[in-house]
Amino acid sequence: MRKPISVGYLETSVTSGQACHLVPRGTGVSPVSRMEDVAPMRAQSGCGEFPFRLDRTGQDVRATRRACGFTLIEILMVIVILGIAAIAVVPQMSSGADFQATSAARAIAVDLQYAQNQAIATQKRVRVLFDVDANTYFLLYYDPVTDTNTPIRHPINKGSYVVSFSNMRDYPNLKLVAASFGTDPFVEFDAIGAPVSPGGVRVQSGSASYSIVVTAITGKVTVTMDSSVSP
Secondary structure, eight states, X not given: OOOEEEETTEEEETTTOOEEEEEETTOOOOOOOSGGGOOSEEEOSSSOOOOBXXXXXXXXXXXXXXXXXXXXXXXXXXXXXXHHHHHXXXXXXXXXXXXXXHHHHHHHHHHHHHHHHHHHHHTSEEEEEEETTTTEEEEEEEETTTTEEEEOBOTTTOSBOEEEGGGOTTOSSOXXXXXXXXTBSEEEEOTTSOBSSOEEEEEEETTEEEEEEEOTTTOOEEEEEOOOOOO
């Protein structure tokens, strides 16, 4: 397989040494001499056809475009998968109550970050509503015009995005102890990912207790271990 090497406006085949002149696509004119004349082009004269577009430095623009990062949807999917892994894997490492609290705190932190990213991606207000008594929390779209909440669809199971620790066999001792964001039991992220009211959630299992805090303005989510408490 011949490997073309681009040098300015001249492309040469390594195997044959044959010069390949660049000409405008669809024409038979001689090589161009001005950068502004370079349109989508092809290499001819025995080297095959290689459609491309050059920038002012002589680089293939398509190659630059191909060197791109991940899409926002891909990043959101990774965040969700990490949350599921935190819920499913960590408690199985030990049956101790302390690991239940660790896993739950991480899962909540991941879902808070997911909600924040959803708000940015969709340009909608997103709430994470905590029902402490039911050991459950919900991810919701909030419409301030109609003052209504709409469940967010879980990207994996396609159902409503609801996490209920009471219905998970790996969390028999876990409790949502408190959830406070200003005067509300929910945190609401606006279209730029900032929380309307900062605050936090506390989970406890046995003697282990963790606080998950959402910082004002930036919405940064942090997890900290509280002092040991009585079970």
